[in-house]
Amino acid sequence: MPTGTNPKISVVIATHNRRESLLRTLQTLFSQDLAPEIYEIVVVADGSTDGTAEALRKLPSPCALRVLEHPQGGISLARNEGIRAARGEIILILDDDLLCAPDLIRQHLAAHENAEPQVVIGAFPISPHSPRTLAAECYRQNARDWEARYARDSQLHWPHDAAVEPNTSIHKTILEKFGAFDESIPYQREDSEIGMRLWLKGAPFRYLPTAVAHHVVTKRTRDMISRDAVLYGKHDLLVARKFPEYRPFSAPARIAQGSWSMRITRRIFGALPFSPAGLISALLWPLEKLQRVNLFRRGGVKLLQYGSSAVAIRSAAREAGSWDKLRREFGLRLPVFMFHHIGDTPRPWVPGLSISPVDFERQIRWLARRGFKTIRSSDWLAWIRTGEPLPEKPILLTFDDAYADLARFALPVLLRYGFTGLVFVVTSHTGQSAQWGELAKYPFVKLMGPEEIRRWAREGIEFGAHSRSHHDLTRLPLGELKEEVTGSRKVLEDLLQIPIVAFAYPYGSCHVQVRAEAGRAFGLCFTVDEGMNNIGSNLHALRRTMILPGDRGWTLWSKSRWGFDPVARLLARLRRPIIKAFFGSTETPEAPHAT
Numbered sequence: 001m002p003t004g005t006n007p008k009i010s011v012v013i014a015t016h017n018r019r020e021s022l023l024r025t026l027q028t029l030f031s032q033d034l035a036p037e038i039y040e041i042v043v044v045a046d047g048s049t050d051g052t053a054e055a056l057r058k059l060p061s062p063c064a065l066r067v068l069e070h071p072q073g074g075i076s077l078a079r080n081e082g083i084r085a086a087r088g089e090i091i092l093i094l095d096d097d098l099l100c101a102p103d104l105i106r107q108h109l110a111a112h113e114n115a116e117p118q119v120v121i122g123a124f125p126i127s128p129h130s131p132r133t134l135a136a137e138c139y140r141q142n143a144r145d146w147e148a149r150y151a152r153d154s155q156l157h158w159p160h161d162a163a164v165e166p167n168t169s170i171h172k173t174i175l176e177k178f179g180a181f182d183e184s185i186p187y188q189r190e191d192s193e194i195g196m197r198l199w200l201k202g203a204p205f206r207y208l209p210t211a212v213a214h215h216v217v218t219k220r221t222r223d224m225i226s227r228d229a230v231l232y233g234k235h236d237l238l239v240a241r242k243f244p245e246y247r248p249f250s251a252p253a254r255i256a257q258g259s260w261s262m263r264i265t266r267r268i269f270g271a272l273p274f275s276p277a278g279l280i281s282a283l284l285w286p287l288e289k290l291q292r293v294n295l296f297r298r299g300g301v302k303l304l305q306y307g308s309s310a311v312a313i314r315s316a317a318r319e320a321g322s323w324d325k326l327r328r329e330f331g332l333r334l335p336v337f338m339f340h341h342i343g344d345t346p347r348p349w350v351p352g353l354s355i356s357p358v359d360f361e362r363q364i365r366w367l368a369r370r371g372f373k374t375i376r377s378s379d380w381l382a383w384i385r386t387g388e389p390l391p392e393k394p395i396l397l398t399f400d401d402a403y404a405d406l407a408r409f410a411l412p413v414l415l416r417y418g419f420t421g422l423v424f425v426v427t428s429h430t431g432q433s434a435q436w437g438e439l440a441k442y443p444f445v446k447l448m449g450p451e452e453i454r455r456w457a458r459e460g461i462e463f464g465a466h467s468r469s470h471h472d473l474t475r476l477p478l479g480e481l482k483e484e485v486t487g488s489r490k491v492l493e494d495l496l497q498i499p500i501v502a503f504a505y506p507y508g509s510c511h512v513q514v515r516a517e518a519g520r521a522f523g524l525c526f527t528v529d530e531g532m533n534n535i536g537s538n539l540h541a542l543r544r545t546m547i548l549p550g551d552r553g554w555t556l557w558s559k560s561r562w563g564f565d566p567v568a569r570l571l572a573r574l575r576r577p578i579i580k581a582f583f584g585s586t587e588t589p590e591a592p593h594a595t
């Protein structure tokens with residue numbers, strides 16, 4: 001056993017009552033293809049009672065093998081003990097259930113040589129020696145998904161890859177500077193907590209596919225449901241609170257995402273007075289026994305994944321204090337209503353673009369009576385980014401094109417009901433008329449002027465940009481696109497002397513490049529695609545629902561709850577072939593559309 005000079009790299013392994021698995025891992029570490037004095041192994045027995053420490057102390061080792069014992073305190077605490085004791089400049093975090101390739105340590109060491117302090121993530125495939133369990137199959141599935149995602153652009157991505165999982169080496173100065181594992185997260189998500197912290201602090205992450213350690217998954221399927229999923233849910237909530245940037249990707253955020261049936265299922269499981277873990281484990285048992293049959297194996301893995309997610313969400317709800325508290329913190333869904341002209345319908349005019357003052361007031365009263373509270377777009381952004389509380393039933397009311405009649409027939413009504421609204425301004429046409437598309441045919445319909453805009457902004461109405469001249473942005477060359485987007489923000493910011501957060505795409509028309517450009521200039525960008533928005537929605541393609549003259553009762557209810565009216569959508573779908581037969585196209589002359 002070499003002593004004297006410090007090793008260059010220290011392997012740190014935390015273990016709890018897995019003596020046989022650990023001894024197998026150590027054998028692969030003893031047969032590394034580099035000089036034993038270059039590395040050391042530090043094993044921390046975390047409350048092991050299976051004779052691990054005694055067995056290791058008797059174990060002949062070619063390299064320095066140091067054994068620390070610690071009352072059980074969790075993997076984070078044990079790893080920190082090991083890191084503190086480590087003498088190497090590079091820390092290689094391994095687990096006690098790995099089969100390490102003979103060049104594993106050399107690969108990690110080479111990656112750090114002559115490089116800035118960094119975090120190096122090695123390859124972590126599932127070992128074919130893993131027992132045939134649904135747990136192992138689930139890990140295999142996740143590893144395949146990861147490889148496929150990495151293969152797409154060979155980039156590590158936030159937050160999925162911001163993790164210090166086993167087979168990760170870190171330069172010690174990074175841990176000294178930004179801290180090691182968070183001991184308040186003893187197991188499950190501890191790897192993501194430290195990974196996100198180092199990532200957000202700017203530590204460089206690198207994937208090293210040539211540093212291979214095979215993971216022998218010995219975990220029992222029922223432990224994945226009844227222990228890991230419970231801890232995952234609880235700790236993922238804590239991590240999302242610690243790093244708000246992670247909120248949209250967190251497990252709790254899923255309660256507002258996915259199909260209606262998925263959301264309902266999560267709600268049922270999440271609000272259960274008892275843990276569904278036992279029930280799910282019972283359902284998994286026969287599938288695990290029959291997993292040689294492809295269908296049962298795939299079904300079992302799906303059930304294990306959904307079951308884990310349901311148990312995790314229930315655990316997060318308990319940590320938050322209740323399902324409703326969790327929903328308020330992560331699961332709000334935001335309807336965004338889109339209006340255009342409010343006032344007496346000009347004649348002639350584009351059908352469906354005008355709502356009469358009486359109609360509008362009735363629609364606003366309907367919302368107020370059902371407990372909706374309007375928010376500003378910056379409130380939504382603050383909730384997403386920091387969890388800043390929002391009202392129980394938030395709604396965003398938007399008004400495109402900034403028609404002058406809003407000042408007479410809409411904005412006063414909003415204020416009377418204690419509401420606010422977001423008016424999208426076409427900055428080169430303020431105080432004039434709409435000079436774009438078919439609206440150019442109606443020069444008598446005026447738009448708000450700069451003074452009116454300033455006055456209503458003082459009254460608490462929010463203003464956003466709707467480009468400079470309302471061109472279809474997807475048809476513009478890059479230079480003009482930038483001018484239309486950023487230029488409109490600048491004009492409005494100069495006018496109001498406040499930061500402008502929101503943008504609405506003219507005609508709702510946008511593609512990847514337009515969204516990228518708008519996303520550079522604005523926090524939130526709105527389309528005209530129907531639907532609801534949640535914490536995971538693309539902030540540069542937010543959904544809105546057009547409110548039409550006569551919308552009331554069921555229509556308002558469904559648009560405020562789902563972001564569209566399923567009955568109207570069904571009727572439109574049924575009508576389309578008939579219209580096509582008559583007009584040769586699916587567009588009838590009077591069909592209302594966003595401008």
Ligand SMILES: [Zn+2]
Binds near residue numbers: 401470507594595
């Ligand atoms: Zn418009």
